[in-house]
Amino acid sequence: MSSSPELTEKIHFLDISSKLPGYKQCWSPNTLKTRLLLNAKGIPYTEQYVSYPDIAPLLKSYGVPPNESGFAFTLPAIYHPETLQDVVPGGKIMTESVAIAHHLDKLYPHTVVQAFPEPKDQSEALWKEAEHLLRAIVFPAEDGKGFRLLMPRIPLILDDRGSEHFIRTRTASHAQHLSPLRWGSENPEDDWTALRPAVLAYIKFHESTRSKAIAAGLGEEGPFLWGSKVTMGDIYLASILVWFRSAGDAMLDRFLAIGEKDEPASRKSDGEAVWEKSPIRSVWDAFGKEGWLEAVGEPREIPVGNAE
Template identity: 30%
Template structure:
C-alpha cells in the first residue's frame, strides 16, 4: 500500500486562500477533519474534462443531450488506486476506507445527509454566478462566463438583482437558510453536537459566498447576521478544519 498522500483536485481563484468552490470545500473540510494527508492539485476550468478522462474520473452527471459533464472535486488515492468524483461519493469512500477517522455519513443517515440543504439556496444563483466570474483566474474566467451565459441565456453582468428585485431575492435566500435553521432548532450541527457531511455542505456554501462576495462586502456581512448569527458560528466552529491557506502556481 502506498504511503503517498491523497491527490485532491480543486479549482483555483484569486480570492485569499485560493479555494472557493462549495463542492470542493466539502472535501477539503472532510480531509482535514479526518486528518488524512493530501496535496492539492489546482486545475483550471478548461482543463477539468481532459484531466478526468486521463485519470479515469467519472463524469459528475450526464446532460440531457447525452454528453458527459465533468467537474470537481475529484480525488486520486495512491493507497488503493481509487479515482473518484462527486463529493458525496468521495465522502462515503473516505469513511469506508479510513474507518479510524471521524465518520461523516454514519450508518442510516445517507438520505438525511444528502437532502438536508436541497433547494434552499436556489435564490443565490443570480448573485453568485457574476461574483464567481470576478474571482476566477483568466483562463477559467473566459470559460466560466461563456458556458454559464450559454446555460442561463443571459449575460452574467445582467443577472444580479437590483432595487425591489434585490430586496425580494435576498429575503428569499435568507428564508431558505431560515428553514434549515428551524429544522436544527438549538443544535449546533445537523446531528446535534457531531459534525457530519450535511454541515460541510452548508459550510461550503458559506465559503462560496465569503470568497466570491469578499469579506468586506455588505452582502457577506449581512449573511453573518442571519438566524442570529448561526451560520457565522458554524463557519467559525469548522475553521480548524479549513487547512492552511494555499496558492496555485500561475499556469502558462
C-alpha cells in the same frame, strides 16, 4: 494529523483555481465539501488547482467518464491509484463529493469526524434532508435565490482562462443565453429578500434536528446537526458559507446575521423568530476554531495523460 499505515501515498485533491489569496483560493461549495472533510478528518493530502478549461482534458486522460447530467466533467476529484484501482473507471481518479466522502470514511474509519457517522442509515437520511434545504438557499434547480447574489461574482475571482470559460459555458447553458455576470437582480435587496425564507427554514431545521439528536444520544452538546458530531450536512453548510465569503466578507457577514437579534429590523418580517446567535454562525465559528477553514494540502501536480 491522522494517517493510515496501509497507505503509501497521500490522497491528491483536485480543486478549481481562482485569483483569491492563500487558503481562500478555494471557493467552490462543491470542491469545499471534499477539502473541508479532508481537513476535519485530519488526513494529510496533496493538492492541485485546475483552471476550468483544463478540467475536462485532465479527467478524460485518466479514464474518468462524463457525468450523466449537467456539465460533463467537474470537480472535486481525488487522485489515488493505490485505493481506486478496482473502484472507479480508469482506476485512478474519483469524482463527486458524496462518493469521495464515503471513500474517505472507509479509508479512515477511526477518525473522530465521519461524513456519515453511525448509524449510517440515519446520517445518510439526514444528509439528504440537509442537502435539499441548503440547495434551496443557493441553487436555481431548487429555486434557491442565493445564486443570484453569488454567480455574478464567480467570473471576477477566477483566473483569466477560467473566467472566460465560465462565462462562455454558463451563458450557453442559460435559458436566455444570459451571461452569469447578469444573473443577479437589478436591486440586490430583492435577492436578499427572496433568499431569506430558505435560510430561516434551514435554521429551524438545524435547531430542531440538533435538539432531537442530542436527546436521542446521537451526539453530546455541540453546534452541529448531531450536536458534538459533525456530519456531511455540516460540511456542506460550511462550504456554502465559504462560497459567500469568496464573494466578499460583507456578503458572509450579512448571511450569518440572518435571523439574529442584531440584524437590522428593516430586513425582518413581523413575528419572525429571533436567535441570539444563529445556529449557522455557531457552525461557522466551530469550523474556524478547529482550523478546518484554513488548512491546505501540500502542492503537487499530476499532468494530463499521466499513465503511472
